[in-house]
Amino acid sequence: MNLATTTSRTLQLFLFALILASFNSPQASAKAFSPSQYHNFGLIHHPRLHIKSNPSLIAMTNESGDNYDTAPQALSVRGGDQDVPSKKGKSLIREMVAEMIGTFIMVQIGTASVMSAVFTNSLDLFSIASTWIIGVSIAISTTADVSGAHLNPAISIAFALLRPSAQFGWAKVIPYAIAQVAGAVLAGGVNLAIYGTTIAAYEKANNIVRAAASGVASAKCFGEYYMDPVSSSVAFLAEAFGTAVLSFVVFSLTNKKNSTAKDGYIPLLIGATVGSLIATLAPLTQAGFNPARDFGPRIVAFLAGWKTVAFQGWWVYVFGPIVGAIVGATLADKVLHVDDNAV
DSSP: OOHHHHHHHHHHHHHHHHHHHHHHOHHHHHHHSOGGGGGGGTSOOOSEEEEOSOTTOEEEEOTTOOEEEEOGGGGTOOOOSEEEEOOOOOOHHHHHHHHHHHHHHHHHHHHHHHHHHHHHOOOOHHHHHHHHHHHHHHHHHHHHHHHOOOOSHHHHHHHHHHSOOSSSSHHHHHHHHHHHHHHHHHHHHHHHHHHHHHHHHHHHHTTOOTTSGGGHHHHTTTSOOOOTTOOHHHHHHHHHHHHHHHHHHHHHHTOTTOTTOOGGGHHHHHHHHHHHHHHHHHHHHOOOOOHHHHHHHHHHHIIIIIGGGGGTTHHHHHHHHHHHHHHHHHIIIIIISSOGGGO
16 A cells, blocks of 8 residues: 555545534534634624524624524523624734635645645645645634635635625725735745755756746646646636635525524535535646635745746636636525525
8 A cells, every 4th residue: 555545545534534523513513613703704793793582593783784693502592682792893914814824724734735746746636635625624713713714815805795894895805815825925935945855856856947848847836737738718717617616605605594504514614615626626727716825835936946937827826716706606695595585
């Protein structure tokens, strides 16, 4: 049994245990992730929570008077009429720090798995996808309470367009994007420091020159690239489609009208979506679906000697996801999860 097979089976067992633990402990999951954690995912900031005497519902009302229902155990409330003040508003700086840290965690773990696969031949595609599932889930779980865990400029744009609020709108898109790209740059830098000598040895063994056309073979572990016979138009379509699916899942899971979604499962389900898309689309475009995840490490590659090779085809991985995120969010919020009388 080779190392790649052993690693793949280990990751399978880990994911199975993680999923089993999550679904066997719904109350623990509900307490661990309160609805307010996902305010920027659709459960928007609310100044006060008014808890009705009906113990089966908690109605959250924001400034505009919109009601958001969720399960009572999420806040460990058993009923009775009372007003519960929400947490104080978080500063933009803290939100940016959360976005930077979350994006760093996700990109560092995910791209390190790609480097491990390419430069040491220790992981297969399934193992890479599984590692991304874990990285995305951890990143969301650790930062959602502060910033909503967008971790993706395309998702931030979709929220500003489809779910604008006093707490998140167009004014925060650029600060969020800057923080997300910064986190991705930091992740690329850390991975370069860790894998630097391994990358150099791989390049020497395969006669790869970073600034030449052959440099794509090692640069692809930072940003994403599509190869022949995939055209730029097909790559754009694949990136837009993959991000549309991801955005649809995010907006569906956090839509106030989706009563089946459980807050505690949101990070894992979003991670599973990313992993599934990587398994199916990575052979074509390396599966970016996130302008920050792609562009941040490209900056590191450029500075590390890949020069213009580092930015080859960058526009596909920036504009494709933005288009896809808007399409997926629109489908979720304006077509599927709408009031019956609005259809």
